[in-house]
Amino acid sequence: MNDWQIETINLTKVYKGHKVIDKVSMQVEVGSVYGLLGPNGAGKSTIMKMLAGLVRPTSGEVLYQGRPWNREDIPNIGALIESPAIYPNLTAHENLEVYRLMYNISDPQCIPNVLETVRLTDTENKVAKKFSMGMKQRLGLAIALLKSPKLLILDEPTNGLDPAGIEEFREMIRTFPQKGITVILSSHILSEVQQVATHIAILHHGQLQYEAPIVQGEDLERKFREIILSGGPQHV
Structure with a gap:
Protein backbone atom coordinates (compact mmCIF):
# COMPACT_ATOMS: atom_id res chain seq x y z
CA MET A 1 0.00 0.00 0.00
CA ASN A 2 1.33 3.45 -0.94
CA ASP A 3 2.01 5.88 1.88
CA TRP A 4 0.12 9.01 0.82
CA GLN A 5 -0.50 11.89 3.21
CA ILE A 6 -3.26 13.20 0.97
CA GLU A 7 -4.52 12.35 -2.51
CA THR A 8 -7.31 13.31 -4.86
CA ILE A 9 -9.35 11.20 -7.25
CA ASN A 10 -10.91 12.97 -10.26
CA LEU A 11 -11.23 16.16 -8.21
CA THR A 12 -13.41 18.69 -10.04
CA LYS A 13 -14.65 22.18 -9.22
CA VAL A 14 -17.16 24.14 -11.28
CA TYR A 15 -17.94 27.82 -10.66
CA LYS A 16 -21.00 29.24 -12.44
CA GLY A 17 -20.77 26.67 -15.22
CA HIS A 18 -17.01 27.16 -15.59
CA LYS A 19 -14.83 24.11 -14.87
CA VAL A 20 -11.88 25.50 -12.88
CA ILE A 21 -10.49 22.11 -11.81
CA ASP A 22 -10.97 19.19 -14.18
CA LYS A 23 -10.63 15.60 -12.85
CA VAL A 24 -7.33 16.12 -11.00
CA SER A 25 -5.84 13.00 -9.43
CA MET A 26 -2.73 13.80 -7.39
CA GLN A 27 -0.79 11.88 -4.74
CA VAL A 28 1.27 13.55 -2.02
CA GLU A 29 3.73 11.25 -0.28
CA VAL A 30 4.17 11.37 3.49
CA GLY A 31 7.24 13.44 4.42
CA SER A 32 7.56 15.10 1.01
CA ALA A 52 -7.80 22.39 3.39
CA GLY A 53 -11.57 22.03 3.59
CA LEU A 54 -12.31 25.66 2.72
CA VAL A 55 -14.10 24.85 -0.56
CA ARG A 56 -16.29 21.86 -1.40
CA PRO A 57 -15.48 19.89 -4.57
CA THR A 58 -18.17 19.72 -7.24
CA SER A 59 -17.24 16.07 -7.77
CA GLY A 60 -14.38 13.70 -7.11
CA GLU A 61 -12.83 12.75 -3.81
CA VAL A 62 -10.09 13.84 -1.39
CA LEU A 63 -8.46 11.08 0.67
CA TYR A 64 -6.49 11.83 3.83
CA GLN A 65 -4.12 9.00 4.81
CA GLY A 66 -6.04 6.58 2.63
CA ARG A 67 -9.60 7.35 3.76
CA PRO A 68 -12.17 9.94 2.72
CA TRP A 69 -11.33 13.40 4.04
CA PRO A 84 -2.72 35.67 6.46
CA ALA A 85 -5.69 36.52 8.70
CA ILE A 86 -4.01 38.57 11.43
CA TYR A 87 -5.23 41.22 13.87
CA PRO A 88 -3.26 44.38 13.01
CA ASN A 89 -3.48 45.97 16.47
CA LEU A 90 -2.19 42.88 18.29
CA THR A 91 1.37 41.65 18.71
CA ALA A 92 2.53 38.35 17.23
CA HIS A 93 2.13 36.65 20.61
CA GLU A 94 -1.35 38.12 21.10
CA ASN A 95 -2.44 37.05 17.61
CA LEU A 96 -1.31 33.50 18.36
CA GLU A 97 -3.07 33.55 21.73
CA ILE A 105 -5.16 24.19 22.34
CA SER A 106 -4.45 23.67 26.04
CA ASP A 107 -0.65 24.04 26.04
CA PRO A 108 0.39 27.73 25.99
CA GLN A 109 3.98 26.66 25.24
CA CYS A 110 2.93 26.14 21.62
CA ILE A 111 3.13 29.92 21.11
CA PRO A 112 6.83 30.46 21.96
CA ASN A 113 7.60 27.23 20.09
CA VAL A 114 6.11 28.42 16.79
CA LEU A 115 7.47 31.95 17.25
CA GLU A 116 10.93 30.40 17.47
CA THR A 123 9.07 41.18 18.03
CA GLU A 124 8.10 41.79 21.72
CA ASN A 125 5.46 44.56 21.85
CA LYS A 126 5.47 45.47 18.16
CA VAL A 127 1.94 45.31 16.73
CA ALA A 128 1.31 43.42 13.51
CA LYS A 129 0.30 46.50 11.49
CA LYS A 130 3.92 47.65 11.79
CA PHE A 131 5.30 44.35 10.50
CA SER A 132 7.05 44.10 7.15
CA MET A 133 5.51 41.86 4.48
CA GLY A 134 7.96 39.11 5.39
CA MET A 135 7.08 39.31 9.08
CA LYS A 136 3.36 39.13 8.28
CA GLN A 137 3.95 36.02 6.17
CA ARG A 138 5.95 34.44 8.99
CA LEU A 139 3.15 35.23 11.43
CA GLY A 140 0.68 33.61 9.03
CA LEU A 141 2.95 30.57 8.92
CA ALA A 142 3.09 30.53 12.73
CA ILE A 143 -0.72 30.46 12.85
CA ALA A 144 -0.73 27.54 10.39
CA LEU A 145 1.80 25.67 12.56
CA LEU A 146 0.05 26.31 15.86
CA LYS A 147 -1.96 23.05 15.73
CA SER A 148 1.20 20.98 15.10
CA PRO A 149 -0.19 19.83 11.73
CA LYS A 150 0.87 16.74 9.83
CA LEU A 151 0.10 18.49 6.52
CA LEU A 152 1.04 22.10 5.75
CA ILE A 153 -0.51 23.83 2.72
CA LEU A 154 1.28 26.97 1.49
CA ASP A 155 -0.19 28.92 -1.43
CA GLU A 156 2.39 31.20 -3.08
CA PRO A 157 3.96 31.94 0.34
CA THR A 158 6.85 34.03 -1.00
CA ASN A 159 4.72 36.46 -3.03
CA GLY A 160 5.79 40.04 -2.28
CA LEU A 161 8.86 39.04 -0.28
CA ASP A 162 12.35 40.42 -0.87
CA PRO A 163 15.23 38.01 -1.63
CA ALA A 164 16.19 37.73 2.05
CA GLY A 165 12.59 36.90 3.03
CA ILE A 166 12.35 34.30 0.26
CA GLU A 167 15.52 32.58 1.46
CA GLU A 168 14.23 32.55 5.04
CA PHE A 169 11.07 30.82 3.88
CA ARG A 170 13.08 28.28 1.89
CA GLU A 171 15.17 27.43 4.94
CA MET A 172 12.07 26.92 7.10
CA ILE A 173 10.31 24.77 4.51
CA ARG A 174 13.34 22.47 4.22
CA THR A 175 13.14 21.69 7.96
CA PHE A 176 9.47 20.69 8.07
CA PRO A 177 9.71 17.09 6.77
CA GLN A 178 12.28 16.40 9.53
CA LYS A 179 9.58 17.48 12.01
CA GLY A 180 7.02 15.07 10.58
CA ILE A 181 5.25 17.69 8.43
CA THR A 182 4.35 17.02 4.80
CA VAL A 183 4.28 20.22 2.75
CA ILE A 184 2.29 21.21 -0.33
CA LEU A 185 3.72 24.39 -1.82
CA SER A 186 2.31 26.26 -4.81
CA SER A 187 4.03 28.73 -7.10
CA HIS A 188 4.05 29.93 -10.70
CA ILE A 189 7.88 30.01 -10.65
CA LEU A 190 9.62 26.68 -11.27
CA SER A 191 13.05 27.78 -10.03
CA GLU A 192 11.52 28.85 -6.70
CA VAL A 193 9.84 25.50 -6.00
CA GLN A 194 12.66 23.39 -7.40
CA GLN A 195 15.01 24.56 -4.63
CA VAL A 196 12.90 23.03 -1.84
CA ALA A 197 10.58 20.42 -3.38
CA THR A 198 11.07 16.65 -3.48
CA HIS A 199 8.16 16.21 -5.93
CA ILE A 200 6.79 18.41 -8.71
CA ALA A 201 3.32 18.65 -10.24
CA ILE A 202 2.31 20.97 -13.08
CA LEU A 203 -1.26 22.23 -13.32
CA HIS A 204 -2.49 23.93 -16.49
CA HIS A 205 -6.00 24.67 -17.78
CA GLY A 206 -7.33 23.14 -14.54
CA GLN A 207 -5.79 19.77 -15.36
CA LEU A 208 -2.81 17.95 -13.85
CA GLN A 209 -0.34 17.72 -16.72
CA TYR A 210 2.67 16.26 -14.88
CA GLU A 211 3.50 14.70 -11.50
CA ALA A 212 6.76 13.00 -10.46
CA PRO A 213 9.60 13.02 -7.94
CA ILE A 214 12.41 15.41 -8.80
CA VAL A 215 15.22 13.55 -10.55
CA GLN A 216 18.73 14.97 -10.49
CA GLY A 217 19.68 16.40 -13.88
CA GLU A 218 16.15 16.28 -15.34
CA ASP A 219 15.28 19.29 -17.50
CA LEU A 220 12.12 20.33 -15.69
CA GLU A 221 12.33 23.84 -17.08
CA ARG A 222 11.92 22.54 -20.62
CA LYS A 223 8.98 20.33 -19.59
CA PHE A 224 7.33 23.19 -17.71
CA ARG A 225 7.77 25.55 -20.65
CA GLU A 226 6.38 23.01 -23.13
CA ILE A 227 3.26 22.44 -21.02
CA ILE A 228 2.59 26.12 -20.31
CA LEU A 229 3.16 27.17 -23.93
CA SER A 230 1.09 24.31 -25.37
CA GLY A 231 -1.85 26.61 -26.08
CA GLY A 232 -5.54 26.19 -25.42
CA PRO A 233 -8.06 28.28 -23.53
CA GLN A 234 -6.94 29.67 -20.19
CA HIS A 235 -9.07 29.18 -17.06
CA VAL A 236 -9.61 32.38 -15.09
Whole structure:
Protein backbone atom coordinates (compact mmCIF):
# COMPACT_ATOMS: atom_id res chain seq x y z
CA MET A 1 0.00 0.00 0.00
CA ASN A 2 1.33 3.45 -0.94
CA ASP A 3 2.01 5.88 1.88
CA TRP A 4 0.12 9.01 0.82
CA GLN A 5 -0.50 11.89 3.21
CA ILE A 6 -3.26 13.20 0.97
CA GLU A 7 -4.52 12.35 -2.51
CA THR A 8 -7.31 13.31 -4.86
CA ILE A 9 -9.35 11.20 -7.25
CA ASN A 10 -10.91 12.97 -10.26
CA LEU A 11 -11.23 16.16 -8.21
CA THR A 12 -13.41 18.69 -10.04
CA LYS A 13 -14.65 22.18 -9.22
CA VAL A 14 -17.16 24.14 -11.28
CA TYR A 15 -17.94 27.82 -10.66
CA LYS A 16 -21.00 29.24 -12.44
CA GLY A 17 -20.77 26.67 -15.22
CA HIS A 18 -17.01 27.16 -15.59
CA LYS A 19 -14.83 24.11 -14.87
CA VAL A 20 -11.88 25.50 -12.88
CA ILE A 21 -10.49 22.11 -11.81
CA ASP A 22 -10.97 19.19 -14.18
CA LYS A 23 -10.63 15.60 -12.85
CA VAL A 24 -7.33 16.12 -11.00
CA SER A 25 -5.84 13.00 -9.43
CA MET A 26 -2.73 13.80 -7.39
CA GLN A 27 -0.79 11.88 -4.74
CA VAL A 28 1.27 13.55 -2.02
CA GLU A 29 3.73 11.25 -0.28
CA VAL A 30 4.17 11.37 3.49
CA GLY A 31 7.24 13.44 4.42
CA SER A 32 7.56 15.10 1.01
CA VAL A 33 7.64 18.71 -0.12
CA TYR A 34 5.20 18.66 -3.02
CA GLY A 35 5.59 21.59 -5.39
CA LEU A 36 2.39 22.47 -7.27
CA LEU A 37 3.28 24.61 -10.27
CA GLY A 38 1.23 26.47 -12.81
CA PRO A 39 0.60 29.95 -14.22
CA ASN A 40 -1.73 32.39 -12.51
CA GLY A 41 -5.30 31.19 -13.07
CA ALA A 42 -4.32 27.53 -13.44
CA GLY A 43 -6.41 26.55 -10.40
CA LYS A 44 -3.70 26.07 -7.77
CA SER A 45 -5.46 28.07 -5.05
CA THR A 46 -8.76 26.30 -5.72
CA ILE A 47 -7.15 22.89 -5.25
CA MET A 48 -5.45 24.01 -2.06
CA LYS A 49 -8.70 25.38 -0.64
CA MET A 50 -10.39 22.03 -1.34
CA LEU A 51 -7.54 20.12 0.33
CA ALA A 52 -7.80 22.39 3.39
CA GLY A 53 -11.57 22.03 3.59
CA LEU A 54 -12.31 25.66 2.72
CA VAL A 55 -14.10 24.85 -0.56
CA ARG A 56 -16.29 21.86 -1.40
CA PRO A 57 -15.48 19.89 -4.57
CA THR A 58 -18.17 19.72 -7.24
CA SER A 59 -17.24 16.07 -7.77
CA GLY A 60 -14.38 13.70 -7.11
CA GLU A 61 -12.83 12.75 -3.81
CA VAL A 62 -10.09 13.84 -1.39
CA LEU A 63 -8.46 11.08 0.67
CA TYR A 64 -6.49 11.83 3.83
CA GLN A 65 -4.12 9.00 4.81
CA GLY A 66 -6.04 6.58 2.63
CA ARG A 67 -9.60 7.35 3.76
CA PRO A 68 -12.17 9.94 2.72
CA TRP A 69 -11.33 13.40 4.04
CA ASN A 70 -13.65 14.61 6.78
CA ARG A 71 -13.93 17.53 9.22
CA GLU A 72 -12.05 15.60 11.90
CA ASP A 73 -8.91 15.91 9.76
CA ILE A 74 -8.85 19.72 10.04
CA PRO A 75 -6.70 19.78 13.22
CA ASN A 76 -4.03 17.84 11.30
CA ILE A 77 -3.92 20.39 8.46
CA GLY A 78 -2.34 23.84 8.62
CA ALA A 79 -2.80 26.28 5.74
CA LEU A 80 -1.47 29.63 4.61
CA ILE A 81 -3.65 30.57 1.65
CA GLU A 82 -3.79 34.11 0.27
CA SER A 83 -3.16 36.87 2.87
CA PRO A 84 -2.72 35.67 6.46
CA ALA A 85 -5.69 36.52 8.70
CA ILE A 86 -4.01 38.57 11.43
CA TYR A 87 -5.23 41.22 13.87
CA PRO A 88 -3.26 44.38 13.01
CA ASN A 89 -3.48 45.97 16.47
CA LEU A 90 -2.19 42.88 18.29
CA THR A 91 1.37 41.65 18.71
CA ALA A 92 2.53 38.35 17.23
CA HIS A 93 2.13 36.65 20.61
CA GLU A 94 -1.35 38.12 21.10
CA ASN A 95 -2.44 37.05 17.61
CA LEU A 96 -1.31 33.50 18.36
CA GLU A 97 -3.07 33.55 21.73
CA VAL A 98 -6.34 34.36 19.95
CA TYR A 99 -5.86 31.40 17.62
CA ARG A 100 -4.74 29.12 20.47
CA LEU A 101 -8.03 29.76 22.26
CA MET A 102 -9.98 29.45 19.00
CA TYR A 103 -8.37 26.08 18.27
CA ASN A 104 -8.86 24.98 21.90
CA ILE A 105 -5.16 24.19 22.34
CA SER A 106 -4.45 23.67 26.04
CA ASP A 107 -0.65 24.04 26.04
CA PRO A 108 0.39 27.73 25.99
CA GLN A 109 3.98 26.66 25.24
CA CYS A 110 2.93 26.14 21.62
CA ILE A 111 3.13 29.92 21.11
CA PRO A 112 6.83 30.46 21.96
CA ASN A 113 7.60 27.23 20.09
CA VAL A 114 6.11 28.42 16.79
CA LEU A 115 7.47 31.95 17.25
CA GLU A 116 10.93 30.40 17.47
CA THR A 117 10.28 28.23 14.40
CA VAL A 118 9.30 31.24 12.26
CA ARG A 119 11.90 33.54 13.84
CA LEU A 120 9.57 36.09 15.39
CA THR A 121 10.74 35.77 18.99
CA ASP A 122 12.24 39.28 19.02
CA THR A 123 9.07 41.18 18.03
CA GLU A 124 8.10 41.79 21.72
CA ASN A 125 5.46 44.56 21.85
CA LYS A 126 5.47 45.47 18.16
CA VAL A 127 1.94 45.31 16.73
CA ALA A 128 1.31 43.42 13.51
CA LYS A 129 0.30 46.50 11.49
CA LYS A 130 3.92 47.65 11.79
CA PHE A 131 5.30 44.35 10.50
CA SER A 132 7.05 44.10 7.15
CA MET A 133 5.51 41.86 4.48
CA GLY A 134 7.96 39.11 5.39
CA MET A 135 7.08 39.31 9.08
CA LYS A 136 3.36 39.13 8.28
CA GLN A 137 3.95 36.02 6.17
CA ARG A 138 5.95 34.44 8.99
CA LEU A 139 3.15 35.23 11.43
CA GLY A 140 0.68 33.61 9.03
CA LEU A 141 2.95 30.57 8.92
CA ALA A 142 3.09 30.53 12.73
CA ILE A 143 -0.72 30.46 12.85
CA ALA A 144 -0.73 27.54 10.39
CA LEU A 145 1.80 25.67 12.56
CA LEU A 146 0.05 26.31 15.86
CA LYS A 147 -1.96 23.05 15.73
CA SER A 148 1.20 20.98 15.10
CA PRO A 149 -0.19 19.83 11.73
CA LYS A 150 0.87 16.74 9.83
CA LEU A 151 0.10 18.49 6.52
CA LEU A 152 1.04 22.10 5.75
CA ILE A 153 -0.51 23.83 2.72
CA LEU A 154 1.28 26.97 1.49
CA ASP A 155 -0.19 28.92 -1.43
CA GLU A 156 2.39 31.20 -3.08
CA PRO A 157 3.96 31.94 0.34
CA THR A 158 6.85 34.03 -1.00
CA ASN A 159 4.72 36.46 -3.03
CA GLY A 160 5.79 40.04 -2.28
CA LEU A 161 8.86 39.04 -0.28
CA ASP A 162 12.35 40.42 -0.87
CA PRO A 163 15.23 38.01 -1.63
CA ALA A 164 16.19 37.73 2.05
CA GLY A 165 12.59 36.90 3.03
CA ILE A 166 12.35 34.30 0.26
CA GLU A 167 15.52 32.58 1.46
CA GLU A 168 14.23 32.55 5.04
CA PHE A 169 11.07 30.82 3.88
CA ARG A 170 13.08 28.28 1.89
CA GLU A 171 15.17 27.43 4.94
CA MET A 172 12.07 26.92 7.10
CA ILE A 173 10.31 24.77 4.51
CA ARG A 174 13.34 22.47 4.22
CA THR A 175 13.14 21.69 7.96
CA PHE A 176 9.47 20.69 8.07
CA PRO A 177 9.71 17.09 6.77
CA GLN A 178 12.28 16.40 9.53
CA LYS A 179 9.58 17.48 12.01
CA GLY A 180 7.02 15.07 10.58
CA ILE A 181 5.25 17.69 8.43
CA THR A 182 4.35 17.02 4.80
CA VAL A 183 4.28 20.22 2.75
CA ILE A 184 2.29 21.21 -0.33
CA LEU A 185 3.72 24.39 -1.82
CA SER A 186 2.31 26.26 -4.81
CA SER A 187 4.03 28.73 -7.10
CA HIS A 188 4.05 29.93 -10.70
CA ILE A 189 7.88 30.01 -10.65
CA LEU A 190 9.62 26.68 -11.27
CA SER A 191 13.05 27.78 -10.03
CA GLU A 192 11.52 28.85 -6.70
CA VAL A 193 9.84 25.50 -6.00
CA GLN A 194 12.66 23.39 -7.40
CA GLN A 195 15.01 24.56 -4.63
CA VAL A 196 12.90 23.03 -1.84
CA ALA A 197 10.58 20.42 -3.38
CA THR A 198 11.07 16.65 -3.48
CA HIS A 199 8.16 16.21 -5.93
CA ILE A 200 6.79 18.41 -8.71
CA ALA A 201 3.32 18.65 -10.24
CA ILE A 202 2.31 20.97 -13.08
CA LEU A 203 -1.26 22.23 -13.32
CA HIS A 204 -2.49 23.93 -16.49
CA HIS A 205 -6.00 24.67 -17.78
CA GLY A 206 -7.33 23.14 -14.54
CA GLN A 207 -5.79 19.77 -15.36
CA LEU A 208 -2.81 17.95 -13.85
CA GLN A 209 -0.34 17.72 -16.72
CA TYR A 210 2.67 16.26 -14.88
CA GLU A 211 3.50 14.70 -11.50
CA ALA A 212 6.76 13.00 -10.46
CA PRO A 213 9.60 13.02 -7.94
CA ILE A 214 12.41 15.41 -8.80
CA VAL A 215 15.22 13.55 -10.55
CA GLN A 216 18.73 14.97 -10.49
CA GLY A 217 19.68 16.40 -13.88
CA GLU A 218 16.15 16.28 -15.34
CA ASP A 219 15.28 19.29 -17.50
CA LEU A 220 12.12 20.33 -15.69
CA GLU A 221 12.33 23.84 -17.08
CA ARG A 222 11.92 22.54 -20.62
CA LYS A 223 8.98 20.33 -19.59
CA PHE A 224 7.33 23.19 -17.71
CA ARG A 225 7.77 25.55 -20.65
CA GLU A 226 6.38 23.01 -23.13
CA ILE A 227 3.26 22.44 -21.02
CA ILE A 228 2.59 26.12 -20.31
CA LEU A 229 3.16 27.17 -23.93
CA SER A 230 1.09 24.31 -25.37
CA GLY A 231 -1.85 26.61 -26.08
CA GLY A 232 -5.54 26.19 -25.42
CA PRO A 233 -8.06 28.28 -23.53
CA GLN A 234 -6.94 29.67 -20.19
CA HIS A 235 -9.07 29.18 -17.06
CA VAL A 236 -9.61 32.38 -15.09
